[in-house]
Amino acid sequence: MPAPGANDRPIVIKRVKKVAAGHHGGAWKVAYADFVTAMMAFFMLLWLIANPDKQRLKGLAAYFSPTISDTSPSTPVMGTSEGAGGQARRSSNDSSRANGTPTSEAATSGAARGGTADVPDTSMRVLASELQIALDAVPQDQARKNVAIEPERAGMRITLMDTDKQSMFRPGTAELNPFARALLAKTAAKLAQAGGQIAIEGHTDATGGGQSDANWQLSGARALAARQAMIASGMTPDRFAEVVAMGGTRPVFPDQPDRAENRRITIVLKAEAPSLPTDSSFKF
Known part of the structure; x- marks a missing residue:
């Protein structure tokens, strides 16, 4: 019989803790x-x-063609994008004529239909903004502006028009008043910084008939007076390519032919060379 305590060994109980597999993230x-x-x-x-x-x-x-929309002028001018012959007519992009209240042509035409995007040149938009600021500094009737500036791919159109409170010429004559001379001086100073040829259109209202000889003669004389005023303000004569008499054939308000805004001078600046290609749409 074994001696007491000979086989007394400690009993060790091992407990294995099972751990479930860790959760993978998502x-x-x-x-x-x-x-x-x-x-x-x-x-x-x-x-x-x-x-x-x-x-x-x-x-x-x-859909992916770039389109840039410019803000419409404070006094939109309709129907003035056609009128000058030669270079000025070729720079026109508005082939439609609206009736009633005037409307302005969108800055891009045809891009939404997959056609050519007519995006104004960046330099023209900058020049238009600077010119608008300069002309706004000339005191005028705040209720209705006398100036409308429309930058285009081919250049820019500056329209100086009469209102019912502020005219530019002595009634029935081609004599510029001080207000009109100030506008033309500011315009000449800005356009002298840009290249390109200039065309001037003279427009009258339809008093006595839009096709009357008196209106044709008066509109031509007023366009010449505007050219002379710009030359006196520092513009060189070789910058002028055309002086066009339009009579009363292109009214701003066709249904109101005697309205003051129909009497206006439009200065068309033809840019030397656009920085954007003629067609900015994709080719396949």
């Missing part, structure tokens, strides 16, 4: 979703490129 799901989205966009792009429908491709190109 970041992989986000990455996978991004991958699937990118692949879908890639295959859609391949499908669009392989699509033989040229009209659909042209519409897609027009």
